[in-house]
Amino acid sequence: MTASTHLVPQVSGPVLDGADPRVAVEVAAFNTTHTARPAVVVGATGTADVVAAVRWATANGLxxxxxxxxxxxxxxxxGTVLVTTHRMSAVAVDPAARTARVGAGVRWAQVIEAAAPFGLAPLSGSASGVGVVGYTLGGGLGPLARRHGFAADHVRSVELVTADGEVRHVDAISDPDxxxxxxxxxxxxxIVTELEFxxxxxxxxYGGGIFFPGAVAADVLHAYRTWVATLPEETTTSVALLRLPPLPTLPEPLRGQFVVHLRVAHLGPAEEGAALLAPMRAVAxxxxxxxxxxxxxxxxSIHMDPTDPMPTWDRGTTLRELPAEAVDELLAIAGPDAVVPLIMVELRQLGGALGRPAAVPNAVAGRDAAFSVWALGxxxxxxxxxxPAITQSVVDxxxxxxARGxxxxxxxxxxxxxxxxLWGDADRERLLAVRDRLDPGRVLAPGLALTR
Ligand SMILES: Cc1cc2nc3c(=O)[nH]c(=O)nc-3n(C[C@H](O)[C@H](O)[C@H](O)COP(=O)(O)OP(=O)(O)OC[C@H]3O[C@@H](n4cnc5c(N)ncnc54)[C@H](O)[C@@H]3O)c2cc1C
Structure with missing residues (x-):
């Protein structure tokens, strides 16, 4: 009897053996560099399906x-049992409490749409097609971040299924660690099944992007370096060196061009935002x-990230400061004269609320950093x-x-x-102690696994 035959009676969603031709559609990913090759896929429809998948996997040593x-x-x-969560798509907004409760498979676009009628917004990122849970568990840095911090700073409670197959409701009181x-x-x-935040x-x-021609890349990046030091926390910005493909879907002035993309989100009146942005508009x-x-x-529309799946590799780092020499180095690596097949090298200004601990402290790393650098090709x-080596060379x-984190x-x-x-010794040991308590047998196979 196949693995899926044993699991099927316990699970409401589809259970597919790895060789099933339907697996390719079930596990289709935004990043197509890797193709998932699990032993079994469980298309979870709710918490009970996740419990069944975890218990069956542990019973079978997977x-x-x-x-x-x-x-x-x-x-x-x-060789894993892969739980896909896209069917767990419930979103409930409580406008009085200003919270949202979402299922594990919800994307940011759904929360944005559900919250907007109440004049509310989530701390989503550059692309609303990204999943709420994966993004938030990894910190979550978006266009409101310097004013409001990381998405993880605003989580109220989490429902998850731990490696022992138990369902746990976790908040600051029930299990602080x-x-x-x-x-x-x-x-x-x-495996998180519900998140409340x-x-x-x-x-x-007041926001959006400004595309500058590649010829003025050095002027724009050096101006950006000094300009961001003047900005209030209400303003979150980034700037990207982009090698755009000659796609007909891109606006004509950008098609096949090397451009510099300044992204701005200002939480204040439009006139105030325009006054803050004036020095950058004057560059070129x-x-x-x-x-x-x-x-x-x-x-x-601020970042205009791609929305269609594509094969990419990315690497990131953070900077404690951005002196002129660092800007020159970035231009040497990825500026208009560099011969390099990177699609994007992006600088995001951090600081503001990102540099302060959350009201209920959490394990988000990188609070000491002043900028994030992200290279993608x-x-x-x-x-x-x-x-892999090209993106790593940007980091090096x-x-x-x-920065340290x-x-x-x-x-x-x-x-x-x-x-x-990512973490200092004390935080890393605390994380590992929690992991060892909850998953002593290393049943879970997270994308980015903790080690000593
Ligand atoms: C185009 C693009 C734009 C991005 N923009 C931003 C941005 O602006 N800010 C930012 O902070 N990040 C950004 N990211 C990074 C993104 O937040 C991470 O890749 C995140 O892990 C994606 O989560 P996902 O659930 O969509 O992806 P998935 O690939 O489905 O999940 C990634 C990992 O998250 C974990 N995970 C997912 N679901 C669960 C769950 N239910 N329980 C436990 N763990 C789970 C797992 O370890 C999994 O391997 C961007 C990525 C891309 C490709």
């Missing part, structure tokens, strides 16, 4: 992985200036071999200015040594 959207897929998950670890320690402690009263903002004429007063629901064809060359969500397929070094 490890358990979980996937929502596959934006963070970093391996082929070979696990609640601390879950918010920043990613999927190392169980705060929404913020943001209906509109823009190819396109899309910064405007906009509803929060249009937040994806395609892995199509022969680039599959070279892209920024090392003279590196880094952001888990921007590590990419980093090895266990890098994951371990």
């Amino acid at each position: 490890r358990v992985a979980v996937q929502s959207t596959g934006h963070g897929l970093v391996s082929d998950l070979a 696990l609640f601390w670890a879950l918010r920043g320690g990613s999927g190392n402690f169980g 705060d929404l913020v009263p943001v209906a509109r903002l 004429p823009a190819l396109m200036d899309l910064v405007t007063d906009m509803p929060f629901a249009a937040v994806d 395609p892995t199509a064809g022969p680039l599959a071999e070279t892209m 060359r920024m090392a003279p200015w590196a 880094a952001l888990l969500n921007f590590l990419g397929a980093a090895g266990p040594e890098r994951v371990a070094r």
Whole structure:
């Protein structure tokens, strides 16, 4: 009898053996660099299905992985029981409490849509197709971040299934250590089935992007460096060096071009935002200036991230400071004169609320950092071999200015040594103690696993 035959009576969703041709659709991921090759897939419809999957996996000596959207897929998950969560798509907004409660498979777009009628917004990121749970467990850095902090800072409670197959409801009172670890320690402690978190009263903002021609990349990046030091916490920004493909779906001035993309989100009146942005607008004429007063629901237009699945490899680091020499190095690596197949090298300013502990402290790493650097390139064809080293070289060359901690969500397929070094010794030991208490047999196979 096949593995799925044993599980089917216990699970409401589909149970597929690894060789089933329907697996490819069930596990289709945003990042297509890796193809998931689990032993069994459980398409969970609710908490009971997750419990059954975990108990069956442990009884059969298999490890358990979980996937929502596959934006963070970093391996082929070979031999695992893979729980897919996209059917767990319930969203409930409580406008009086200003909270949302979501199922494990919810994407940010669903929360944004459900919260907008009440003038509320979640602390989502650059792309609303990303999953709420994976993003939030890894910290969660979005366009409101300097004012409101990481998404993980606003989690109120978590329902999860731990490696022993038990359902736990965790908040700051019920299990303070696990609640601390879950918010920043990613999927190392169980499979989250529901998440409850705060929404913020943001209906509109002054935001969007400005595309500058590649020829002025140095002027824009050096101006950005000094400009961001003047910004209030209400303003969250980033700037990206982009090598755009010649796709017909891109606006004509950007198609096939090297451009610099300044992204802005200002929580204040449009006139105030325009005054703050004036020094950057004065740097050079823009190819396109899309910064405007906009509803929060249009937040994806700030970063204009791709929405279709594609094969990419990414690596990130953080900087404690951004002196002129660091900007010059970034331009040498990925500026208009560099011959490098990277799609994007992005700088995000951190600081503000990101630099302060959450009201209920959590395990989010990287609070000491002033900037995040994220390099991303395609892995199509022969680039599959070279892209890991190319993206790593960006991290290595920024090392003279590196901060101590880094952001888990921007590590990419980093090895266990890098994951371990995200935290200082005390926090790492605390995380490992929680992990050892809840998953002594290492049943869970998280994308980014904790090690000593
Ligand atoms: C285009 C793009 C834009 C991005 N923008 C941002 C951004 O602005 N800010 C930011 O902070 N990050 C950003 N990220 C990174 C993103 O937050 C991480 O990749 C995150 O892990 C994605 O979560 P997911 O659930 O969508 O992906 P998945 O690949 O489905 O999950 C990734 C990992 O999250 C964990 N996980 C997922 N679901 C569960 C669960 N139910 N229980 C326990 N663990 C779980 C698992 O370890 C899993 O391996 C971006 C990524 C991409 C590709």
